[in-house]
Amino acid sequence: MKIIRDIEALKAVRGQLSGSVGFVPTMGALHHGHLSLIQKARAENDHLIVSIFVNPTQFLPGEDLDRYPRREEADRKICELAGVDILFMPEISSIYRADEVKLKAPAYLGYILEGNRRPGHFDGVVQVVMKLFGLTRPTRAYFGKKDAQQLRILQKMAEDFFLPLEIVPVDTVREEDGLALSSRNVYLRPEEREKALSISRSLKRASRLVMAGELESEAIKRQMHEMMKDIDVEYVAIVDRDFKPLEKVEIKNTIILVAAKVGQTRLIDNLWI
Structure with missing residues (x-):
């Protein structure tokens, strides 16, 4: 595995690669969710590049940029064992420049739900x-379904800019107790973690309701809120694949999304129907 920090060195190595290239961008603190992306990319491509870069432009003032978990040595070992060919770990100064051209997230998708709670966040992501x-210059780039809104925005970016690559969605990975894997889970105290389980349990309740024939969005959301009454729920949304609100669940075209704070830790999760 080659570890590259320099832009020009990455360009030189990338120019020597022939065949398909899989790419998994991460902010480090790798867990089994990231590993599922890496493994899928490894299986589907001739070469595999993983980046680790804690991107400052997607953090809002007061968010956890400075305390975002960083575990460089462990991350390097995980990538090496997973068969990564190139691990790209740039410095902020090499990625961003003064007075540079800026991209913006789309006016609707970028400023609802997560974008409403974190205005400007998706601008930093697309940038x-x-x-x-x-x-x-990947053939395929891999992103988790847990960050569903981010995934759709990046799909749209690839479509709108005619990028010659495929965005590959990968299913959410969960702990045995149902909690969706996240680098921020390390912030949860034991009693907070127990409360956080109500998020995934509410999504399971929604799934059972739909399977039993309940398709009314408001009825489903009421039951989900009831299950999460002991945590600070920011939103429960039932939308189609383009994130337009749905009055009724549409099978194979619905995402149910939850965002909540447990203590000081903000968590998101979702269910694709």
């Missing part, structure tokens, strides 16, 4: 991902 795409 850094476009840069990383330009550097790695």
Whole structure:
């Protein structure tokens, strides 16, 4: 595995690659969710590039940029064992420049739900991902379904800019107790973690309701809120694949999304129907 920190060195190595290239962009603190992306990319491509870059432009003032978990040595070992060919770990100064051209997230998708709670967050996401795409020139790029809104925005970015790559969605990975894997789970105290389980349990309740024939969005959301009454729920949304609100669940075209704070930790999760 080659570890590259320099932009020009990455360009040189990328230029020597023939065949398909899989790319998994991450912010490090790798867990089994990231590993599922890496393994799928490894299986589907001739070469595999993983980036680790804690992107400052997607954090809002007061968010956890400074305390975002960083575990460089462990991350390197995980990537090596998973068969990563190139691990790209740039410095902030090499990625961003003064007075540079800026991308913005779409006016609707970028400013509802997560975008409403974190205005400007998706602007930072599309900015850094476009840069990383330009550097790695992947055949396929892999993103988790847990960040469903981010996934749709990046799919739209690839469509709108005619990028010659495929965005590959990968299913959410969960702990044995149902909690969706997240680098932020380490912030949860034991009693908070127990409360956080109500998020995934509410989504299971929604799934059972739909399977029993309940398709009314408001009825489903009421039961979900009841299950999460002991945590600070920011939103429960039932939308189609383009994130337009649905009055009724549409099978194979619905995502149910939850965002909540448990203590000081903000968590998101969702269910694809």
